[in-house]
Amino acid sequence: MTSTMTSYRLITADLQRSLTRVAKEPMVQRESEYYLANIGKVKSIDEFMKDTKLYNYALKAYGLDDMAYAKAFIRKVLTEGVADKDSFANKLTDTRYREFAAAFDFEKYGAETTGRKEVRQPVVDSFVRLTLEMETGKDNDGTRLALYFARKAPSIKNPYEILGDKRLLKVFQTTFNIPAEVSRLDIDRQAKMIEEKLDLEDLQDPAKLEKLLTRFTAMYDIANPTTTAAPSVLLGGAPTIGISASILTTLQSFKLGGR
Secondary structure (H helix, E strand, C coil): CCCHHHHHHHHHHCHHHHHHHHHCCHHHHHHHHHHHHHHHHCCCHHHHHHCHHHHHHHHHHCCCHHHCCCHHHHHHHHHHCCCCCCCHHHHCCCHHHHHHHHHCCHHHHHHHHHHCHHHCHHHHHHHHHHHHHHHHHHHCHHHHHHHHHHHHHHHCCCHHHHHCCHHHHHHHHHHCCCCHHHHHCCHHHHHHHHHHHCCHHHHHCHHHHHHHHHHHHHHHHHHCHHHCCCHHHHCCCCCCCCCCHHHHHHHHCCCCCCC
């Protein structure tokens, strides 16, 4: 099986080509065409949620498709919008809800909401990207996590956003070899741990982000040896099963930015 590191690099080496391939898949193309042809006809939250195809498409574009059943919850997110700092979406740790409410901001724009460019091609582009990540995850969940983190990382402003997103947290814990049991600790202690291990400003730097994800994919393969052991590639050698204690120590002492 292809290692997580190799799989991630193959996809990101020509990301646009990968996205174009997904966009042309018959089912994706049909759903995108339906969305673009009909979203502008929607004038209210009720109409939006009543059209299951539009509703599900939009949720998937923001990674919220697993919440499609929770219509009362989603309705509250949309109804309160994002203008008020105390709105429902703004109080949720998971920023995906705030992003979703900001795009489909019926509270602010009313019937004009679906005529805005923000809910047209950008939503389609996001849907295609999420589909690519999901399809990738069927073969290698580590690659899916790496792609997800790469997409979300530039917008991360504080450690609580990582703690509030199980996928971001999984990448962080795997990268720094932190046991999942640490999640039982006080939330502020966990946040401090993230700040000690990771300079969030470095996530704005593509080179440093790539370095972080190289480490993540290596550590993911160590924890999931059936994907083959990619860490040996870091040393210029052929892939092998297992990793020496000295190499593992080097990986564990890694800090983004070389500090």
